[in-house]
Amino acid sequence: MGGCCGQNGDVPTTLEPVRVEEPDVDDELANDKPWVVIVWNDPINLMSYVTYVLKSLFGYSDDKATALMLDVHHKGKAAVAHGNREEAEMHVFRLHEHSLWASMEHDV
């Protein structure tokens, strides 16, 4: 991979304080980093069922849903969706409706 960040001419040569614009949002929103929705492996749900649910809930292609299902199966879990807290909670809820072992955590 080539270099990515700036050119020599852009490097600041002084350490003067810089005024930073704070985003005008409240703390709760500012802390609402993107969330990731995880599906965990379990020995009961059928592989075909998990693939079908991922396709129908998220509109994933057969290939993508199958790859995610295999990640769950072989690695124990897979990140199946991202979003803000509200979106992630809705995804988790719908996965729970379909009896998949789903949870959510901050995307780090």
Place this chain on the structure above:
Amino acid sequence: MSRPDFVPPVERVDNSDVDPLGTFDDGAGPKFRLNFEPEERDLLIRLLGEMKDLLTSEATEATAPLLHRLFPPAFHDDPEKEAEYQRLMREELVTSRVVSVDLVTAMLTADPDTGRLADLSEPDTMAFMQSLNAVRLVLGTMLDITDDETAEQADIDDAHEFQLYGYLGWLLEWTVQSLSETA
């Protein structure tokens, strides 16, 4: 997860050449036909009824693990957010599951005049799949299927409960394949 290499454990009568879940298109989209014997319908209706009882009753020592599996935690490392999720979503999840169980029970109830089941739309069939899967999940949890080893053992154990578990998996696999083929 487990692989769908099931052998039909329940002997089927007079319909060996008929899919348990036949599909066709009547011009207005895919339709699904449940080709079940009355004994199969009664069995599924009974299992759905038992799951509804489980969903709508207070947890006991015996049912707590089953309810935990039906309502797993959304937040593994944040008790405060988890309590909030359960407070806001648990009742909605119970309602959603009960509505689905009632719908599927009606689907499995034959028309008194014709003795037949009504053909199903795609959303109906998805509800059927969802409830069937939940029943199988509860049974699998009761049978202590907790890892791939116990899941493989369940495939070869011929005790009645394991046969039932195998039958539900076989039927679920049919349902998923039927829905996938029409998608």
